[in-house]
């Protein structure tokens with residue numbers, strides 16, 4: 350093989366490898382952009398968020414408002430490291446279609462507190478967000494949800 354031709358092929362191989370790596374990085378970036386934003390410590394537009402303290406402070410746990418949770422056991426507040434179960438003192442539903450009902454006990458037991466869909470305001474004591482939880486303070490252990498078009 351002619352020396353300069355071999356060199357040219359080596360350079361082409363190198364560019365193919367670079368292109369392949371670039372595509373892999375792009376795929377990873379796109380992949381992470383499309384996965385659920387739940388449980389990343391950021392209360393986003395599809396999340397139902399619980400806070401350790403009143404007024405949305407002291408550590409957050411962001412669940413997906415689109416998914417039921419039968420128990421909060423094993424979940425810890427981001428930024429606080431303490432258990433979510435029986436420790437939430439404020440809550441927010443950011444989803445515009447899922448109504449979230451949080452319950453006193455695991456497996457949707459005990460009394461629920463209804464979180465209306467985001468932007469719908471409070472009605473009959475049901476709000477999208479609660480800066481304090483009253484009777485439900487340090488009690489939430491599970492939630493389920495209802496789709497509202």
Ligand SMILES: [Ca+2]
Nearest residue numbers: 386391393411
């Ligand atoms: Ca999130």
Ligand SMILES: [Ca+2]
Nearest residue numbers: 401436437438
């Ligand atoms: Ca608390």
Ligand SMILES: [Ca+2]
Nearest residue numbers: 453488489490
């Ligand atoms: Ca409880």
